[in-house]
Amino acid sequence: MPLPENIARFVARLINTMKTESADWQLAHQADLDKLREEKLVAEQELKQRLELMEIRFKEECKRARLEEERQTENFTEFLASIDDMKANMLEYYGAMPKPMALMIHHHAAELLKDAWHNPDARERLRNQSRFTSLMLAVTEDLTDLSRDGAQPKALPEKTIAFMQNKIE
Amino acid sequence: MPQSLFSELSLIYVSFSVLALYAPAVLGALALAFFLYRRHSRLERRRQKHARLRRDIAQRGQARRKRLLLASQRGNIRELARLVHGQLKTRQRELTPYQAQRASAFIERAVVTVDFDRLYALHVLFDSNDAQQVSPAVETFFEHTR
Known part of the structure; x- marks a missing residue:
């Protein structure tokens, strides 16, 4: 018998044996296989359910996070507006105050606000x-002092300037 | 022709040898990527994606607030820049053309970089020096700000 024919027969026999072995094994463990298949289906269902629940929870969390960011940005915008108002009030009420000084106070307040919101160190x-x-309290006090009856009107917002020069903590 | 047969064969051998050299590396890289991908379960991957989304939302919010702050600071420093420009115009004759040009460029750059303190210093310099002193003072100022 030629050699290639022998090899072909050997291979065919090998495949046949493997198929038979596999079929026998499957028949012998049919019950276990069914059980496994069932467990796999249940696990898949559970996973699907958990993923769906997770998806709902995550969507809610993202929505809340977006709203929180919106709220923070609104607060921040209000702070910025209050700094602008402060500058306008200073220029309005302190007639003798040089404009660059009001601009300097605005800049100082904006820098403090920047560090209060964006500094990586929490402390x-x-x-x-x-x-x-x-600082904002010092500005308010200065403006309140101006409108107080009987008080000597001051040319400059002294408490604010003192605060900026680190005389008041 | 033996010469062309040789070149054809060498081409085949060389390509196969290159493939034999690089194929394990490519397969290894693919296997590693697949392993890293499968290392985490679907739940874990979803959790990581969610954490990434949350981080993006927070970063976008912060970037927006930073832009708002920058706009406010620029508005403020622009007002000072206008004042300093006015001072520069009135003092132009007391400065050399180079100093005047340099001061003008400095004012514009200070607005872009929100360099309030140095712009304020220039304003004080123009404000507190008389006609003879202003040119040396500007020279010293730019020596220090170099």
């Missing part, structure tokens, strides 16, 4: 938030 952020609040 620094907190410190600058408190300094920003103190």
Whole structure:
């Protein structure tokens, strides 16, 4: 018998044996295989359900995060507007005040606001938030002093300037 | 022709040898990518995607606030720049053309980079020096700001 024919027969026999073995094994473990298939289906269903629930939760979280960012941006815009108002009030009420000084106060407040919101160090952020609040308080006090009856009107916002020169913490 | 047969054969051998050299590396890289992809479950991958989305939302919000702040600061510094430009015009005769041109460029750059402190310093310099002193003072100012 020629050699290639022998090889072909050998290969065919090998395939046949493997097929038979596999069929026998499947028959012997049919129950286990069914059980496994069923468990796989259940697991797939569970995974699908968990993914759906997760998707709903994540969508809600993203929506909340977007709203929170919107709220923060609104607050920030209000702070910026309050700085602009402060500058306008200073120029209006302190007639003798040089404009560059009002611009300097605006710049100082904006820098504090920047650090209060964007500094990567949380402690620094907190410190600058408190300094920003103190500055705005000093400005308000200066403007209130101006409108107080009987008081000697001041040419410059002294408390604000003192705060900027770090005389008041 | 033996010469052309040789070149054809060498071409085949060379290509096969290159393939034999690089194929394991390519297969290895593919296997690694597949392993890294499958290392996390579908739930974990979804969680990571969500964390990425949350981070993007926060970063976009912060970037927007930074832009708003920058716009406000630019508006403020532009007002100072207008004042300093006015001062520069009135003091132009007391400065050399080079100093005047340099001061003008400096004012424009200060607005772009929101360099309020140095622009304010230039304003104080123009404000507090008389006609004879202003040119040396400007010279010293630019020496320090170099």
